[in-house]
Amino acid sequence: MGDWLFLCVAGVLAGAMNALAGGGSFVSLPALIGAGLPSVAANASSTVALYPGSAASLWVYRGGLRSVCGVPLPPTLAVTLLGGLVGALLLLWTPSSLFDGVLPWLLLVATLVLAFGRRLGPSLRARFRAGVGTVLGIQFLLGVYGGYFGGAVGLMMMATWSLLDDADVKALNPPRVLLVTAANTIAALCFAAFGAVWWAQAAVLGLGALAGGYVGAKLGRRLPPAAVRVATVLLAAAMTVRFFLRAYG
Template identity: 60%
Template sequence: MIVAGFIAGAMNALAGGGSFVSLPALIAAGVPPVQANASSTVALFPGGVVSAWAYRDGLGPVGSVPMRAMLVTTLIGGMIGAALLLSTSSSTFSFLLPWLLLCASLALAFGRRLGEVLRKRWRIGAPAVLAIQLLLGVYGGYFGGAVGIMMMAVWGLLDTRDLKSLNAPRTLLVSAANSVAAVTFAVAHAVRWPETIAMLVAAIAGGYGGAQLGRRASPALIRTGTLLVSAGITVAFFVRTYGPMLSHH
């Protein structure tokens, strides 16, 4: 748990995708899938809050949409997503998990590029952004893999603002969805605390270490490593979930 937490925290600080390590580690430790996802969210959210605090000076509206409206929308979505997860059976979540991991892997691999391509062709207004933000909040509360990259891709369609300046709102809103989900999971007793606390402390240390490494390491190397980890774990979960079915047939 400690090693997985440290690696997940470092990955989140470097390029995102920390849940690709924390969630499988919890499942491997014998935590049921729904509880593992809830525990992973709780373990990784303090690192995100620390990042959001570090970016606080850069907070502002996302294009023409006020930050308060984005925040309220994301919190509502996160609460809905968390409630949906708690109402999902472990067998259903196990069936969905490889597809959720695949969705997050594709977002990590192509999200930024897709955002740039769409941006050249379309512009969307504030109501559409808030509607999509609500859905991303639901996804963030339910699973959340690569949700920050998805947000950036959508926000890029809103205006021609420098995407780097959207890092602060992205970090805050991802943390908002995770925080409300974490509180919901804790209140619903869906968290396995011994494993979660070990991972949480290690993830904070990993987040700090990852930030230091990020200043020195090549961005291309970091991105390649992240994509290899996410692709490998996604393939492993497809084999684990669907392999027995195929061999049976």
């Protein structure tokens, strides 16, 4: 009984985090591993469990969907889905130890970009203008990462977009939720097809994430952009430290 309650509470927190800034898998994945799942199965089950919460957040954010760095959503969505498929297949074919070592460095880059992107962004945009091909290529790689592991992929999307676009973090939340949900959709289908999901644990975690995702999205629409940005940077920094300790401590 204790494990099920623990997973449900972790799901609520993870769903709210995903709706506000991303990074919910950094709660759900350790919770599933703590409940006894192997790491790859925990990663696959986490993706499936958090999917309903992402869908609930997307419903709340549906009125704020906008282009990404000047590129319309349909092609951006298509490359994200393709990248998610590639990443999910890579996860199923490679050992979990591979991304355990690389993940902290990816998070460090994302945290630095989030923290200093507002200063670097204008300088970069003055010297370089990303074309449609560049934006779609970057988004494909983010989709691959989302399907492969997914931890903080929403943070990484917003960090990258903040360098290429001068929109505030709050305005980027709706497309972030849409594209993270897209990558998770194709990844979840792959994991289910290959039998990598532990369904009982995923269901309990997912019920909590559904409630947390809806409440978190409601809060995200009301919080000022500065507060969302500070919370996002602090969350990213905390997750980066935690996973460096996990990988190398």
